[in-house]
Amino acid sequence: MSHSRTLKIGSIAAKGYLGLIYTLLYLPIIVLVVMSFNKSKIGYNWGGFSLKWYESLFNNQAMLDAFWHSIVLGLVAATVSTLIGTLTALALHRYNFRGKGLLNGLLFVLMMSPEIVLAISLLALFLLIGLQLGFVSLLLAHITFCLPFVVITVFARLSSLDERLMEAARDLGANESTMVRTVLIPVILPAVMAGWLLAFTLSLDDVVVSTFVTGPSYEILPLRIYSMVRVGLKPEVNAIGTLLLVASLVLVVISQLLLRKR
Amino acid sequence: MTDPSPNTHKTSASPQDDKTLLQLNGIKKTYDQTEVLKDINLDIKHGEFLTLLGPSGCGKTTLLRLIAGFEQPNAGTIYLDGVQMAGLSADKRPVNTVFQQYALFPHMSVAQNVAYGLKLKKIPKDEIQTRVSEMLAMVQLEHLANRKPQDLSGGQQQRVAIARAVINRPKLLLLDEPLSALDHKLRLQMQSELKRLQRELGITFVFVTHDQEEALSMSDRIAVMKDGTFQQIGTPIEIYETPANLFTAKFIGETNLFRAEVKGVYPDLPDRDGKVTNGRIEVEVCEAQAQEGPTTLRNLRRPNFANDVQVGDIVNLLLRPEDLRIYDPKDNEHSGLLGRVIESNYKGSTLDSIIELTNGHIIKASEFFDEDDPSFDYKLNEGVKVSWVDGWEWVLPEDTNDTNNALAQKDGS
Amino acid sequence: MARNHLGSKSPFRTATLWLIWGWLLIFALLPNILVIAVSFLTRDSSAFISLPVSIDSYVRMVDPLYFEVFVHSLWMAGITTVICLLLGYPFAWLVSKVKVRWQPLLMLLLILPFWTNSLVRTYALKLLFANNGLINKSLLAIGAIDAPIDILYTQGAVIAGLTYLLFPFMVLPLYAVFTDLRNDMLLASQDLGASKTQTFWHVVLPLTTPGIISGVLLVLLPAMGMFYVADILGGSRNLLVGNIIKNQFLDARDWPFGAAASVLLTVAMAVLLLAYRASSRRIGKTDFNEVA
DSSP states (O other): OOHHHHHHHTHHHHHHHHHHHHHHHHHHHHHHHHHHTBSSSSSSOOOOBOOHHHHHHHHOHHHHHHHHHHHHHHHHHHHHHHHHHHHHHHHHHHOOOTTHHHHHHHHHHHHHSOHHHHHHHHHHHHHHTTOOSSHHHHHHHHHHHHHHHHHHHHHHHHHTSOHHHHHHHHHTTOOHHHHIIIIIHHHHHHHHHHHHHHHHHHHHHOOHHHHHHOOTTOOOHHHHHHHHHSSSOOHHHHHHHHHHHHHHHHHHHHHHHHHHOO | OOOOSOOSBOOOSSOSOSOEEEEEEEEEEEETTEEEEEEEEEEEETTOEEEEEOOTTSSHHHHHHHHHTSSOOSEEEEEETTEEOTTOOGGGSSEEEEOTTOOOOTTSOHHHHHHHHHHHTTOOHHHHHHHHHHHHHHTTOGGGTTSOGGGSOHHHHHHHHHHHHHTTOOSEEEEESTTTTSOHHHHHHHHHHHHHHHHHHOOEEEEEESOHHHHHHHOSEEEEEETTEEEEEEOHHHHHHSOSSHHHHHHSSOOEEEEEEEEEEETTOOOTTSOOSSOEEEEEEHHHHHSSSOOOOEEEEOOOBSSOOOTTOEEEEEEOGGGEEEEOTTOSSSOOEEEEEEEEEEOSSEEEEEEEETTSOEEEEEEEOOTTOTTOOOOTTOEEEEEEOTTOOEEEEOOTTOTTOHHHHHTTO | OOOOOTTTTOHHHHHHHHHHHHHHIIIIIHHHHHHHHHHTSEEETTTEEESOOOSHHHHHTTSHHHHHHHHHHHHHHHHHHHHHHHHHHHHHHHHHHSOGGGHHHHHHHHHHHHHSOHHHHHHHHHHHHSTTSHHHHHHHHTTSOSSOOOOTTSHHHHHHHHHHHHHHHHHHHHHHHHHHSOHHHHHHHHHTTOOHHHHIIIIIHHHHHHHHHHHHHHHHHHHHHOHHHIIIIITTTSOOHHHHHHIIIIISOOHHHHHHHHHHHHHHHHHHHHHHHHHHHHTTOOOOSOOO
């Protein structure tokens, strides 16, 4: 049962199985993208290549508004959660303080909880404090669920850091905040940016939590799409879907490249 | 010498012994177009402790895996107690392995680990219990029977690994560098432990290591490997005192090599004790040629090379550090090579010195302390004369393939 | 590893800790406590909740109407988990055995779809499953069926949707345990006389169990909550617990009931976490339960 043996014998079966799974994973996406260029509205007869669904997207004001709202929300939520998350990762890595276990536990619970549990707990909180549901509630919620993911990303980078860089800075006279600002942050910056991208993507993508804490004044894209797809098939959704796909892809690739940078 | 044939002494690979347990014939193994094992022939005797010794990449671990059954050879046969091993996978062979990192199952206790092999053979529970207790007692771990392997120290884990293998009463036990993860002192301790265990159990051990000291101290026989072939197979003394070629000489122990030119060959002359063995030769040490003053020829036993030695050939005289004698340069009773001491280290029982000869050749000497002269030491750059007792050298051919031969470069040839 | 540096009470550190604790206590701890509290209160038509304290909402969950939905939801989520496990276990094992330099790429390819909008992907499935969708069209074309089969609005569609979205979450922890699995353990097992099946049962399975439990944790519970999948692919007949909670909170305004359902999900999560801890301890790994 040596390593090379296993792969030689079952190699074709193995490759076939992997290939099958990957195909199944990507098939719906490919169909979606292809269909977004299909002239005919419904059905699978290829009516010819057309960009009309993309056009109608751009003429759909409600859609554009929702898109813009999502972007703004994502930008702010990502930035704030990256800030808090990075500080959290720093604190966990560098400081000893009471209740570290509890902190870890809370982050863990945030990350592991099914989104719906998170959603209603936040809704309960907001209503309890009388917060009007809208941009602010969405923002607070998004920041909260993005937090653990930023922490993980940054913490992982911190763990693989060479401590001596920091010690050298202290040795040369920098106090804590100066050292963090001038040495630590620049070194871990790629990971921080990757965390930001991650948070941005998660925010852009969110359906469950947003459903609960959203208000009529601030419609975001996923919820707009949701209301469109509940009833029947709408070709515009293919178009927006493809666009979102491409955007996510780009963001993920950039994020990966950032994480590879040392 | 331009002759490209193997520069070794003639040796025999297999003892003419009918108590052979394992026979390897013509074993070849190739990975990705590289021949990892070229032509392996070996007979391992019942009850012996055989070590496969060599640098990393020489193929010793691969050979072990072939014997264990984790891989099959591309050519050649393996016979264990007369039974062909070719089609048998590892689980069917009466061979067990102790892995380098022990590979103890973390989800089982020590006792469960040790019992694993027996459980698979469906041996009745009470018998398993008895045998496990006995085994743990033998390796002095009874008090840790219910602990998990992760809670044990390196040395203890190692003993569990051995117990787990040996309890199955294998015909052959393979050990893949099992001591390499231990610290020095523990290593020495475990070496004698393993030796004792092997004698008590009477199982044949095949031990793999790259540490020549380990090999020398534990083995009945050593098989020195390089690039997929055996360089020499013999007892520790044979390997150390009479290495078959330059590689083996350099791999085991410290070496000093002196090039010498053959001035005369006398196949029929007797040795010092009056008996004629292989005859004598007369050589002149090349270094001595470069020094001033008269040089004496040395009279040595004629070596048994694959190609008979001739007048004008260059040979290498091998001397271990403890074989050298250091004299005062003004000492007229003894002739020798002149040089100066560039380093001197107190080693407790010996004084080890590094000496640079006049032509730049660096040699190492190791001298035992003389009870009469407790303050014996060398000053830095002190001038000395180096020699040795006739007959203590071992003759090796000039190895034109040996690029590590610094002498060749120094002499400009 | 962490230590108090020279400026151990530096203002920076103090401010940082206040910020972190503040945020997490208010937005992570407090909300969960609220939900638990709400689940024990009574419904009120104007203020959502009011006293008296009661366990009414929990009792109502065994009401046949709701209970059936819960069971059906658990069933669908359970099947999803099983399929993910059956497909994901060999998948993770295979990826862990290919040449090391290909592994990150393969894992990236696996995760990539996850980064795209899950609504959009669910919608893509709708395209495939519709009566005039790709699957039906292809089957008709090759003559395997005479008339389009109903895939949409069946529990099968919901299960397929959940599996499609959650598959990577089963693979990730399994991949992690498989890469941790040392090859020499497998060799040692074989060396001691175990056949491939025995090695799997006695060595591989116990050592990968934490990964399995992790995977179940990451699939089963979210699956029960992903109401949009049920909405888009399942119609009104195939509801998930998430749909119930959503209805109760947003439409029926029966908060205690919705909260109780949520609490139960949380309890289930806690149980699985404990199981994960236990199985990790058993194989000697103790660095779990920490984000950092």
